Amino acid sequence: MLNDKKNQEWIERRKTNKRLQNPDFLVEKLRAGDVFALSKAITLVESQRVEDRKVANQLIDKCIPFSGKSKRIGISGVPGVGKSTFIESLGKLLHLQGNKIAVLSIDPSSSVSKGSILGDKTRMEELSISENVFIRPSPSNLHLGGVANSTKESMILCEAAGFDTIFIETVGVGQSEISVCSMVDMFILLLLPGAGDELQGIKRGVMELADLLVITKSDGQQLEKALEAKTIHEKASHYFCPKENNWVTKVLLYSVFNQDSCKSILENINGFFEFMDQTNWIEKNRKSQSIEWMKDTFQKLVELKIANLNQKKWLEMEQLIRENKISPFSAAELLMNTYFKSTENEGDTI
């Protein structure tokens, strides 16, 4: 009897699994807020297999009309600044207010800091037990740009599944902040107290990207340093280039032991989105982000295509070069003609 039941369960699960390969069924499940389907869908968009990519693209296309209704918030900072603590307290507050929160990690250096991401997932345990909270660490996937795109796609999937606040978390390594800014509405940069230090550690360009600078661990013996850092950053922010969204960067203090600091940050986040609503900036910004995503994806696909090109022609050319029978420059042009379709309306210059 027990075996029969197990068997039945197994058959059911297999059936569901199979049906979850169907983009229409997946979208239906997603729209109903099914977190298991969401996980499945994200695994699908993270896949590098050609057949999976085809289904993934169909899926994303179907989700696009239901996407875009969330607040997209990027959070960055050096390792140890307290990103997961920060997200957890903010998340709990939002959760209490009835929000559905998704936390996605993007980490270009994930092969190195794999442990820290897994750590994050464990550390946000208190937050992650709710059904209305979805936490997904990024895969330790070094495939060219794969991670970045799958994060954008995951965001769209989360939105289709009804999540209204999405945190994109990234370890600050210079490039990743810029990458995360290209996919969110608001960018929060966490800084350690210890005035002066961080001015050196984090590039000014990255500072200028931030809509909110948050000095973490602003408590106990660190409080004085944090206040000092606040003053310095506030002064520095006066010299920032004015942002396209006309928002003036704010500097706030945060401590996990001070619930008010968390509330104040949430108020500022809400203030940001209210301000942006008035100018319709988010809508405009997302359109141009999407177009940038297309360009980036195209660029990456081209790079991947080149990396995986039919090697025969390449080796042929290399041999001709070795024999001094062709110049490397002609060889490159011959390769171009092999792989590229000729297109009309091109310019007069190459």
Place this chain on the structure above:
Amino acid sequence: MLNDKKNQEWIERRKTNKRLQNPDFLVEKLRAGDVFALSKAITLVESQRVEDRKVANQLIDKCIPFSGKSKRIGISGVPGVGKSTFIESLGKLLHLQGNKIAVLSIDPSSSVSKGSILGDKTRMEELSISENVFIRPSPSNLHLGGVANSTKESMILCEAAGFDTIFIETVGVGQSEISVCSMVDMFILLLLPGAGDELQGIKRGVMELADLLVITKSDGQQLEKALEAKTIHEKASHYFCPKENNWVTKVLLYSVFNQDSCKSILENINGFFEFMDQTNWIEKNRKSQSIEWMKDTFQKLVELKIANLNQKKWLEMEQLIRENKISPFSAAELLMNTYFKSTENEGDTI
């Protein structure tokens, strides 16, 4: 009568000019060491026009069999280190020994330091009056990678024209040294005296690329500083990664007022090439450089192709994205299929 003669001259010149568009004629002239033809040929390879590129490729292919017989020497250093003075004294010495010397400049930041390159040309006046010396500043051409490739091509043209020593001069800006290393046999880095300073100013990675570190302006009051710098760099060079060519980086002093310092540098250059002859390294290195050139050129051509693609399809996709009708990722894949020929034998992953 005078007018007739002038007219005749003009007709002759026009005829020659027209014939110089013919790659076979150009190669013939080049092989005979005609400097005017060489200038013409370089102008051709520097051109970005599609029709010129076609002729240029034919020309280079025809020159390839006659190329590769020179010593290719890269010289780099920060502005003011004395590159042109150094090249001029080295060049005069080589010239006296019966060598044919070409000096080509590669400067990725040429739009900024245009003046300095023109300056170089003027400053090397003493050297440039001889028929056996060819000096060519790089064009202030910011076209994607155009400069770098045309420098490689110019080098091949100079070799076909019988120049046996080619100096590729570049202003040190980090990237350019790496770029110049990919096209020469030997790399000389010039450093200012003032020990310690330059250890900061120039990245260690660039130092390690150098086969010869030359401390310039080692005279008068600077001599002591120069000697100090020599000691420091010699010590530092012990910690360099061993080079592929098994050569141990040497540190030498140079002063324009000390002819012996110049002779010593030339001896070291000759020593380098003798050592490399024994291991056949130059031959091997050039083959792999050529293959890298092909890859780089291909990459650049792809980038240019993308930049100049038929815009209609792009705009169509952008519109669909704006209307939320397609995801940016699907749009990118559709664009790929528009421009790329499908190739067999591709991997299972995209």
